[in-house]
Amino acid sequence: MTSPRRAAGETFDLLSAELIAAFNGWRPGLSSWDESTLDAWARRAFQLQFEGNTPYRKYCEARRVGPSDVNGWRDFVPVPTEAFRVVDLLVGPGVDPGLVFRTSGTTRGRSAQGRHLVRCPELYRASLRAGFRAFVYDEDNPAKIVTLPPSFTHDADSSLGWMLDDLRVGIGLGDGVSVASTAGIDWGKLDTEVRESAEGGRPLCLLGTTLGFAEWLDRLEDGRSVASKLPEGTLLMDTGGEKGREGLERGRLLRGLEDQLGIAPPSIVNEFGMTELLSQRYGHGDPAVPLIGPPWLRSIVLDPVTLEEVPRGETGILCHFDLANLGSVCAVLTEDQGRAAGDGIEWVGRTEGAPPRGCSLATAELLEAQGNA
Amino acid sequence: MLEAWYLPGLEESPAEWLEGRTRAGAAFRAPTLSVDRARAVAGAVREAVLKARTTRSTEEVIGAVARAAGKLSADGPESVAARELLRTELGWNERLVRETLEGMARTWTHEALTGLVDAELGGTASLDGFVADPQWSGPGQRRRRALGSPVVLQVLAGNVPGVAITATMRALLVRSGVLCKLPESEPGLLPLFARLLAAEDPLLGDCVAATWWPGASFPAAWREWAGWAGKTVVYGGDVTVEAVRRSLPADTEIVTYGPKTGVAVVLADSLPSAAAGLARDVCAYDQQGCVSPRLVYVVGESTRPFVEHLAASLEDLAEQHPPPGPTAAEAVAIRAARAAFEFSGYDDGRSAVESPGESLDWTILSSEDPAARTESLPRVLWVHRVPDLQTLEEVLRPLEGRIQTVGYCGTQELTKLTGIGARLGVSRIAPFGSMAWPPPDWRHEGKHQLLPLVNWTDFETLE
Missing domain, CATH: 3.40.309.10 (Aldehyde Dehydrogenase; Chain A, domain 2)
Incomplete structure (x- = not known):
């Protein structure tokens, strides 16, 4: 891999093209990204973001941080995820983003949706595919990709839907299928894929949400879907977690799928991603620890009050650095709790909203309930 | 381990415990209360209240309550214990604890409590007996007496220290006894106050029972207590108030104080x-x-x-x-x-x-x-x-x-x-500069403090 350097006349297009080449060329174990390599990329990325992303520049200036203060990825000023709900963080100006991903959900009585403008979809794609090939998919034994989109990926601007579609068409033999229907998952079509795989011996790579797989397991267990032992090499990647379905335990889900389909860890992979971050982490088995990712995605664990890094192994707030975010902001301070584990991280959970204090009323929820927020 | 309970009428020492932690992480415990024990406690409180009504004047009650509460903020071992308790429970520093206790204590003095009774009931006399009504324009005379129900049920869900004491004092002033669920975030101060009150006057100490159990559910012991209560006072949000309402007999009067x-x-x-x-x-x-x-x-x-x-x-x-x-x-x-x-x-x-x-x-x-x-x-x-x-x-x-x-x-x-x-x-x-420190006779949430707790009895004569 070529060594990154600060090019004269640096432009977004130039740097993103170099990064795409670097992502494509990365092979775990064969090409290494040492700290100094990453830091060199980080310096160039910060320069571009500081100059081209006006809200981010103002945020950095308010903290008296400029390009001369950033010697590596750890020196980036991280932006709280809340910022994505308030402003467009795009390295521009005057450019049209190639993609817009919207965040879902409600945070602390506030339903304002956030969005991540993706200036360069090719860069996102390069990171996604490189990570997927490295941590999930075996291209020497190309399984047929089958995506189970949950109903919400039919909504526009879902990063999850985009990701599944891209992997389906861009990985393996290019013959992946989606079992989407207008109502959600086309269960008949999924049954057909399962039957053909079981009979023909070609493994499947099943991609979907944790909730989608839970629904499938319900159907397998009560006989509405066809249970078959799938061939060796079959993979299953779930994403999104258990949120949204009370009482769902991933462990029970995986044991059920093993019983019904014969897929067992480590062939079951949990994908960890977020709209504000364009690279992904992956964990094998249950629990899915550690979550590992490509070398251009780094995560540190911070004390939520002081923002100092906590001793290794202690739980804190996850803060990510991702070069695939070149078109927005590379460093993102999340509301997720996690800790360092092995070569990656362990995701512990979302930080729940602060409980009410004393008899002091939080008006946010009251106004939300009245439709006045 | 902090003791989050004060239960007169228990014949044996508790053997089974419920354990909890405050938001600041302090561990505390309270006994598991069976229905029989809950009944014994409620019976003891009621008996003490009825006895106190005939043997103590309201003026004497005010005196004992004010002396007990005064020890929480005056120099002495009791105030040291109170501050230590609040620091542990709330994770607050000494200065904030001291300022809060002193601020609350200004509303707990003999003068403040007397002023409150004067402002709302025209003095203590109507709590001790029938008092002539000067406004009466009918034939003969009318006399009136104010009295709380023998037992008031209290649910404290907030964590502002001292609120449980203020609520308990209001009930004691109108000659009620109290059965109280303590707040998880600050469960210790009311039991401490009850012990100080018992040291002043054991019979008045027996008019207060307080304990804690986890969660927003209401165990069988609570339902037993609910059967003894004439009125229920709830400090908590809409969810808590609704849960309490559902757990009580339909005709129970509820006085609520919610987040504001x-x-x-x-x-x-x-x-x-x-x-x-x-x-x-x-x-x-x-x-x-x-x-x-x-x-x-x-x-x-x-x-x-x-x-x-x-x-x-x-x-x-x-x-x-x-x-x-x-x-x-x-x-x-x-x-x-x-x-x-x-x-x-x-x-x-x-x-x-x-x-x-x-x-x-x-x-x-x-x-x-x-x-x-x-x-x-x-x-x-x-x-x-x-x-x-x-x-x-x-x-x-x-x-x-x-x-x-x-x-x-x-x-x-x-x-x-x-x-x-x-x-x-x-x-x-x-x-x-004075928003946080309302005067003792402030109409909390726009309501009188004592009047919602009393029942009036009118006595009319023809001469």
Whole structure:
């Protein structure tokens, strides 16, 4: 891999093209990204973001941080995820983003949706595919990709839907299928894929949400879907977690799928991603620890009050650095709790909203309930 | 392990325990209460109340209650124990604990309690016997007597220290006994007060029973207690009140005190010095009180000058009076709220954040546009500009009935502000610097403190 350097006349297009080449060329174990390599990329990325992303520049200036203060990825000023709900963080100006991903959900009585403008979809794609090939998919034994989109990926601007579609068409033999229907998952079509795989011996790579797989397991267990032992090499990647379905335990889900389909860890992979971050982490088995990712995605664990890094192994707030975010902001301070584990991280959970204090009323929820927020 | 219980009438020492932790992490325990034991406790309280009614005057009750409460804040081993307890339970520093206890204790003095009874019942006489009604215009005479039900059930879900004591005193003053569920975040102070009261007068000590159990559910022992209670007092949010209501017989009278917010209004002719008073109101009770200011409105051109003074005052207080420090969830929420205002400001220039850098000691979120959205976060204030008081009333209308106190500084259009306060159901309008410390006879949530607890008996004669 070529060594990154600060090019004269640096432009977004130039740097993103170099990064795409670097992502494509990365092979775990064969090409290494040492700290100094990453830091060199980080310096160039910060320069571009500081100059081209006006809200981010103002945020950095308010903290008296400029390009001369950033010697590596750890020196980036991280932006709280809340910022994505308030402003467009795009390295521009005057450019049209190639993609817009919207965040879902409600945070602390506030339903304002956030969005991540993706200036360069090719860069996102390069990171996604490189990570997927490295941590999930075996291209020497190309399984047929089958995506189970949950109903919400039919909504526009879902990063999850985009990701599944891209992997389906861009990985393996290019013959992946989606079992989407207008109502959600086309269960008949999924049954057909399962039957053909079981009979023909070609493994499947099943991609979907944790909730989608839970629904499938319900159907397998009560006989509405066809249970078959799938061939060796079959993979299953779930994403999104258990949120949204009370009482769902991933462990029970995986044991059920093993019983019904014969897929067992480590062939079951949990994908960890977020709209504000364009690279992904992956964990094998249950629990899915550690979550590992490509070398251009780094995560540190911070004390939520002081923002100092906590001793290794202690739980804190996850803060990510991702070069695939070149078109927005590379460093993102999340509301997720996690800790360092092995070569990656362990995701512990979302930080729940602060409980009410004393008899002091939080008006946010009251106004939300009245439709006045 | 803190003892979160005070249960007269238990013949044997408890053997089984329920254990809990306060939000600051202090471990405490209370006995598992069987229905039989709950019945024994309720019976003991009722018996003590009925006996006290015939052997103690209300004046004597006030005296004993005030002496016991006075020990919580006067110099002596009891106040040392009380402060140590609150520091452990709440994670507060010595100064905040001391200031809070002293502030509460001003409403617990003999003079304050007598004043309260005078203000609401015209003196103690009507609690001790029938008193002639001078307003009576019918034939003969009318005499009236006020008396609480023998047993009042109390549920405390908030965590402002001392509230359980204030609630218990109100019941004792109207000659009721108390069966109380203690708040999880501060379960220790009422049992301590009950022990001090028992030391003053064992019979009055037996008029108070308090314990704790986990969660919002109501065990069988509670349902037993509910059967003994004439009235129920609940301090808690809508969810708690609703859960209590469902657990009680349909005809039980409930007096509720719910979460409220404090609103501060900077009138057009305010002086900068007013900011210091508001900052003190913010820091009291660690901004957890229903009287604590959280929303600030600046009437006029810009929030800027007032925000700068307020920031300086909060910074001064943070040095003299360091805040206890937020929880992880609060820290995350404060940073998110700051990010929202800061990035919005970069977008349109109409909002801004003042804070001591990345430190979470205090935060001012200011906006030149009116709004009323807040979160329950420590030492965080939302400051909005309003062009005039009419706009203020419109902005606050969704909070009607939810505003405890309106603080003000300045005099311009003050009369208009008082009209708005009355229309919005505000219970008190007071200058900055006194928002957090209402006087003893304040009508809490716009209600009398004692009258909702008493039943009146009229006695008419023809001569």
